[in-house]
Amino acid sequence: MTHPRSPADPERRPLRADAQRNRARILAAAESVFAEKGPSASTEGVAARAGVAIGTVFRHFPTKNDLLTAIMKNLQQRLTDQADTLIADGDPATALFTFFTSLVERAAATRTVVDLLAQTGTEVRPDEPIQDLEQALRALLFQAQRADAIRPDIDVTDVVALATAACHGALSGGWDEDLRHRTLAIMFAGMRTTPDA
Amino acid sequence: MTHPRSPADPERRPLRADAQRNRARILAAAESVFAEKGPSASTEGVAARAGVAIGTVFRHFPTKNDLLTAIMKNLQQRLTDQADTLIADGDPATALFTFFTSLVERAAATRTVVDLLAQTGTEVRPDEPIQDLEQALRALLFQAQRADAIRPDIDVTDVVALATAACHGALSGGWDEDLRHRTLAIMFAGMRTTPDA
Amino acid sequence: MTHPRSPADPERRPLRADAQRNRARILAAAESVFAEKGPSASTEGVAARAGVAIGTVFRHFPTKNDLLTAIMKNLQQRLTDQADTLIADGDPATALFTFFTSLVERAAATRTVVDLLAQTGTEVRPDEPIQDLEQALRALLFQAQRADAIRPDIDVTDVVALATAACHGALSGGWDEDLRHRTLAIMFAGMRTTPDA
Amino acid sequence: MTHPRSPADPERRPLRADAQRNRARILAAAESVFAEKGPSASTEGVAARAGVAIGTVFRHFPTKNDLLTAIMKNLQQRLTDQADTLIADGDPATALFTFFTSLVERAAATRTVVDLLAQTGTEVRPDEPIQDLEQALRALLFQAQRADAIRPDIDVTDVVALATAACHGALSGGWDEDLRHRTLAIMFAGMRTTPDA
DNA sequence: TATGAATGAGGTTTCATTCAT
DNA sequence: CATGAATGAAACCTCATTCAT
Known part of the structure; x- marks a missing residue:
């Protein structure tokens, strides 16, 4: 079935290998950070635990x-x-x-x-x-x-x-x-x- | 000897009527604000809803x-x-x-x-x-x-x-x-x- | 009212005995408080040590x-x-x-x-x-x-x-x-x- | 042994050129502001004189x-x-x-x-x-x-x-x-x- | 007069987000 | 793409001062 591309379709961009890896690390870090401190934990903290810079987090997850x-x-x-x-x-x-x-x-x-x-x-x-x-x-x-x-x-x-x-x-x-x-x-x-x- | 109430006696001072009223209003406002937005809601918001200045909230509840x-x-x-x-x-x-x-x-x-x-x-x-x-x-x-x-x-x-x-x-x-x-x-x-x- | 109070005429009002006493206590308290914590110590602290209310301090010393x-x-x-x-x-x-x-x-x-x-x-x-x-x-x-x-x-x-x-x-x-x-x-x-x- | 700089190594990171410049400007501004008004002068004032936002001051000097x-x-x-x-x-x-x-x-x-x-x-x-x-x-x-x-x-x-x-x-x-x-x-x-x- | 509650400007600090490097 | 410095809006809290009681 070829339905028109629904407006909310975030995926579709084959990430570079390292970007892919970063995305995963950020996700893992975020999960553990928010698990520990609740959702009010700071995004900087997530970046730190993921070992990336804060900008990288916001590139992958704009918000x-x-x-x-x-x-x-x-x-x-x-x-x-x-x-x-x-x-x-x-x-x-x-x-x-x-x-x-x-x-x-x-x-x-x-x-x-x-x-x-x-x-x-x-x-x-x-x-x-x-x-x-x-x-x-x-x-x-x-x-x-x-x-x-x-x-x-x-x-x-x-x-x-x-x-x-x-x-x-x-x-x-x-x-x-x-x-x-x-x-x-x-x-x-x-x-x-x-x-x- | 029944010396007059020593100056440093923190608890149990019967609040003035208006202060009592404000305390109650603040408590009520806080209850509704926190109920709506969770405990991370701002104290300023509580003051606003209670119709008092921010300082008044902190006089009644220092923290x-x-x-x-x-x-x-x-x-x-x-x-x-x-x-x-x-x-x-x-x-x-x-x-x-x-x-x-x-x-x-x-x-x-x-x-x-x-x-x-x-x-x-x-x-x-x-x-x-x-x-x-x-x-x-x-x-x-x-x-x-x-x-x-x-x-x-x-x-x-x-x-x-x-x-x-x-x-x-x-x-x-x-x-x-x-x-x-x-x-x-x-x-x-x-x-x-x-x-x- | 007889003569207009000259603007810079601070004294001239025989204070009531208790007021006199309060003035002295405040002065003494202030001296010791400021000696301990420097001039940025709070006026409330002075009032507390003097055993009077904050308003009394400001009545005696408007600033x-x-x-x-x-x-x-x-x-x-x-x-x-x-x-x-x-x-x-x-x-x-x-x-x-x-x-x-x-x-x-x-x-x-x-x-x-x-x-x-x-x-x-x-x-x-x-x-x-x-x-x-x-x-x-x-x-x-x-x-x-x-x-x-x-x-x-x-x-x-x-x-x-x-x-x-x-x-x-x-x-x-x-x-x-x-x-x-x-x-x-x-x-x-x-x-x-x-x-x- | 020359292992790569471990990620959690707070001191000694050669600041970027512009950050270096800002740090210096803030320090200079702070020195002059505090010289004028004493150490109780506001950090906001320092930021203003340095021509940066308040957040920048606190990035360089957390306290x-x-x-x-x-x-x-x-x-x-x-x-x-x-x-x-x-x-x-x-x-x-x-x-x-x-x-x-x-x-x-x-x-x-x-x-x-x-x-x-x-x-x-x-x-x-x-x-x-x-x-x-x-x-x-x-x-x-x-x-x-x-x-x-x-x-x-x-x-x-x-x-x-x-x-x-x-x-x-x-x-x-x-x-x-x-x-x-x-x-x-x-x-x-x-x-x-x-x-x- | 004395009291102490109320005010509100101002201070420090945090943090999501942007943007130059 | 990644980096991390800069931004600035809030948030919490303090305190000199005013004013109803």
């Missing part, structure tokens, strides 16, 4: 917001990849819980997951929406409901909401591993068809 | 952090008051859920509830700890467990964690009323002794 | 500058009194040195002496000039020169200059007692008619 | 204190250079007096000399100590004492103290050239081995 968005796109890719693997290979009944748990674990390490989830199906703060993750969750949920492991009246938006909440909580509350397990156990119990018994 | 802390103390008071009422008057079996729900509803309106919860039982960012809220939740939980409405293996910290998560989620995700109900329903189902039936 | 000037007038009075005593009672040959030394000792304790000296016979920073101190020094110098203890070609302005310098030095350099003695000894040696021998 | 320190380092360099020249080329018996005089002359123009001297052998206000100047004075003094021009019981600290005092005095008292000569003459007379004769 701080662009940088944040790119981090999320990047992370989202990794997450949906993981979801796809689970759909293909995992136990249908528990794949959703596995993915959900790993999402929250990651949030404990990376503040960005949270923002990513918060944007699914909502108006955005960073300039561009992101929806694929919801698709992945929908698939996992559907699978689990088919396997009769999760109550049929539960919706993807419910799952997204719970995941968002859990991620935020894990992050801001400084949950330790034990508390994370206990909290998710309660959520999962609430989602299951059968009582714990 | 931005002091202002944030004061907002939380203030909110906490209102919350524990509500909890006390529920403990005295509400249905033992459902009082916790009622309080929990109202907590999250409020979070949808005021970003600050979230920060408040996030601090229960944790090191603080704003300079002073806040723990009474946890006490209130503990009492409600105990009551509900006595009434056999909530699983006995659930702990206050679990409840705090879930509440924190739900508040954060409600806030960042822009949950509407319906989604809020559905999400909390799942959490409550996970906490109850009996399955939904 | 910070007025306060500084008043401190100096006050100090000057005490200094010239001391000089008068020395002229009457001291050894003519050494009275100047005694007074000079005590000036510098005081400077080591009170930053204000220095500013006071710096203004003798100069354009002022604090709004009003002060000249009596120079008179006192002139008398002591004259006496010493009559006693043939000090070289006749030395002038009051030289003495003022040396005293200013020594005070400033004693203050800023953090001279200890030993260094103060040694330094003044050199200055005095330079002023004497006979060599040390 | 006002850093700026003050830099001015002093800079001045100190010029002073010790002059002292070195005098040690090499001047008349041993009078080089100290020449240097001392020029110090005070400069103080009459630049308030900073005074602060610089005041720090020799003392705890500092600006963040880093400065001691080379004392070395220079020590050398000059030693030379003069060898030439039997200055009393042997005089110490560098005495000389520093006198110089500090004279500089402070020259500055604060608004000494004219004549008074400066007369005052220094007295100090020198006090230091010399032989009476004026």
